[in-house]
Amino acid sequence: MSSVTDRYDPLDTEVLRDPYPVLAELRMREPVFWHAGMDSWALTRYADSVRVLRDHESFARDLRRTGGTVPEPSLSVQTLDPPQQSRVRSLFMSALRAQDLTAVEDRARIVVRERLDQLVGGGPFDVMAEIAVPLSVAVVADLLGVEPPPYGEFAAVSDAIMRSMDGGLNPALVEPGRIARQQLSDLVDSWFASSARPGLLAHARQAAAPDSDALARLYVKNTARVMFQGGYSTMAAAVGNAVHTLLAHPGTLERMRDRSLLATGVDELVRFDGPVQGTTRTAVRSCRIGGVDIAPGQKVVPLFAAANRDPAAFTQADELMLDRTPKRHLGYGWGPHACIGTTVAQAGLRALVAALNEHPARLATVGEGVRRRTATMRAFDTLPAALLP
Ligand code: HEM
Numbered sequence: 001m002s003s004v005t006d007r008y009d010p011l012d013t014e015v016l017r018d019p020y021p022v023l024a025e026l027r028m029r030e031p032v033f034w035h036a037g038m039d040s041w042a043l044t045r046y047a048d049s050v051r052v053l054r055d056h057e058s059f060a061r062d063l064r065r066t067g068g069t070v071p072e073p074s075l076s077v078q079t080l081d082p083p084q085q086s087r088v089r090s091l092f093m094s095a096l097r098a099q100d101l102t103a104v105e106d107r108a109r110i111v112v113r114e115r116l117d118q119l120v121g122g123g124p125f126d127v128m129a130e131i132a133v134p135l136s137v138a139v140v141a142d143l144l145g146v147e148p149p150p151y152g153e154f155a156a157v158s159d160a161i162m163r164s165m166d167g168g169l170n171p172a173l174v175e176p177g178r179i180a181r182q183q184l185s186d187l188v189d190s191w192f193a194s195s196a197r198p199g200l201l202a203h204a205r206q207a208a209a210p211d212s213d214a215l216a217r218l219y220v221k222n223t224a225r226v227m228f229q230g231g232y233s234t235m236a237a238a239v240g241n242a243v244h245t246l247l248a249h250p251g252t253l254e255r256m257r258d259r260s261l262l263a264t265g266v267d268e269l270v271r272f273d274g275p276v277q278g279t280t281r282t283a284v285r286s287c288r289i290g291g292v293d294i295a296p297g298q299k300v301v302p303l304f305a306a307a308n309r310d311p312a313a314f315t316q317a318d319e320l321m322l323d324r325t326p327k328r329h330l331g332y333g334w335g336p337h338a339c340i341g342t343t344v345a346q347a348g349l350r351a352l353v354a355a356l357n358e359h360p361a362r363l364a365t366v367g368e369g370v371r372r373r374t375a376t377m378r379a380f381d382t383l384p385a386a387l388l389p
Pocket of ligand 1: 270
């Protein structure tokens with residue numbers, strides 16, 4: 001019989017439906033294992049993943065540190081490493097802190113409420129197209145201070161970029177991803193060229209002023225693109241996963257009427273079934289993790305989905321516990337590349353849950369959703385639901 005590591009295929013239909021049993025088996029039998037398809041060492045334990053994410057000196061995100069290349073349009077907060085990355089990261093962090101996130105949350109709640117008003121009485125609908133996409137585009141556009149692009153068109157461009165994150169497993173996805181990235185760059189250029197409304201982008205534009213050097217301007221523009229597209233696509237996936245989890249756990253949504261459970265609960269939803277399944281780093285020097293020798297140049301993939309269900313880090317890790325004490329999960333990453341938009345994502349998810357609770361109609365499941373065949377991002381392509389009076 002083949003070993004569990006040979007059998008682990010992140011794109012297998014059963015794994016896409018429920019990855020947690022196989023990840024638990026891997027964590028128990030071979031917590032650090034070589035995955036030929038990903039051409040990487042995969043990590044399933046919380047402690048090992050935190051160690052890699054924290055130690056940016058030994059584990060690079062910037063491929064140029066290990067002899068690779070990064071095309072100019074991809075140079076951003078996400079692909080650079082400290083110390084180069086730190087300047088652009090702190091610029092975006094302080095621009096974010098200057099935003100009124102309570103107002104963003106309130107406006108997001110209105111967006112969801114209006115969608116629900118339109119959907120009620122209209123039969124079954126797709127949560128992704130009707131709620132997750134509009135909510136997520138609205139939140140990131142509001143944050144950045146730009147006019148939201150047409151939902152459908154933007155979702156198609158973003159999907160091509162999201163799918164290209166699996167380019168290692170399927171090289172055919174790389175070129176459509178590159179073209180979509182260019183289309184998105186053109187959109188971001190138009191925002192930079194026009195006079196932006198107040199918002200995060202207005203701060204960033206100042207930093208990209210003509211007197212700053214060309215490279216700094218490039219990093220800022222590329223990071224604005226990552227904020228918009230990465231923020232939108234991860235948020236949309238998180239909304240779908242959260243709705244699915246809420247529908248699968250009757251009574252949970254109603255319990256989140258309690259403000260303190262709403263605050264901790266939206267984080268628990270991301271730990272329990274978050275969108276980002278893992279990330280990649282490359283070893284800069286020889287290292288030993290979990291008794292396994294990693295050679296310089298080899299890739300290491302901390303699997304967030306596995307780490308977030310590690311019983312050594314979380315009691316009753318497979319249970320959804322809305323009041324879980326705040327042990328930090330890895331759904332938003334860790335270390336110098338941890339999510340910049342965490343507080344925005346939390347505000348968007350609170351808005352979703354509050355609007356669902358405030359609405360007189362009740363959200364109900366009407367059948368199985370279809371999981372997207374992507375390994376890096378756990379998302380639904382479609383998720384049917386209905387609003388019952
Ligand atoms: C629930 C929704 C979200 C989740 C679960 C999430 C998760 C993550 C994770 C796991 C990372 C780290 C990836 C790595 O280490 O390679 C990350 C990075 C990032 N996220 Fe999010 N994210 C969400 C929403 C957002 C939003 C709304 C924004 C912006 C408005 C955003 C902006 C970013 C940026 C810019 C980075 C790159 C940071 C860096 O490399 O320094 N995210 N996110």
